[in-house]
Amino acid sequence: MSILIRPLHSTVESELLDLHCLIRQLSSAAVLPSSEKMSLLLGNEDLKLLAAYDGSRIVGMLTLIFYRLPTGVRARIEDVAVHDQYRGQGIGKRLCQKAIELYRGSGARSLDLTSSGDRLAANGLYVSLGFELRNTNAYRFPS
Numbered sequence: 001m002s003i004l005i006r007p008l009h010s011t012v013e014s015e016l017l018d019l020h021c022l023i024r025q026l027s028s029a030a031v032l033p034s035s036e037k038m039s040l041l042l043g044n045e046d047l048k049l050l051a052a053y054d055g056s057r058i059v060g061m062l063t064l065i066f067y068r069l070p071t072g073v074r075a076r077i078e079d080v081a082v083h084d085q086y087r088g089q090g091i092g093k094r095l096c097q098k099a100i101e102l103y104r105g106s107g108a109r110s111l112d113l114t115s116s117g118d119r120l121a122a123n124g125l126y127v128s129l130g131f132e133l134r135n136t137n138a139y140r141f142p143s
Helices: 013-026 035-042 091-104 120-128
Strands: 003-007 047-052 055-068 072-082
Touching: 003 055, 003 091, 013 035, 013 055, 013 072, 035 047, 047 091, 072 091, 091 120
Parallel strands: none
Antiparallel strands: 003 047, 047 055, 055 072
16 A cells, blocks of 8 residues: 555545545535635645645645744644545544644744544554644534
């Protein structure tokens, strides 16, 4: 298996369908982005959508976001997903390693992510990559 990890700069219809499948794994309630909305996302210089390719098929994704605050530029990992059939093959690790590489070259002050406590494999992966568990509370305002 030869999986290629690279940032997306544009998508074709088949890639958009692959991304929709991965987004559905993250949230069944998510509104799937149209081609136009995906183009807007990919045109945002503060967002890197990393894709894991098996041939022409996208089998994994990770979103790396940079945001500017008065205290400096920060980075965050969101929406990490690997297609069910490809899990356990190190694709999530490779996506995270690429995100860490991009973060290190960015000048951002920190790189954060969150993961549900019941996602044991994912949490183990993040710790193995050097992420440290923070003693914090996470809050969300209900929609």
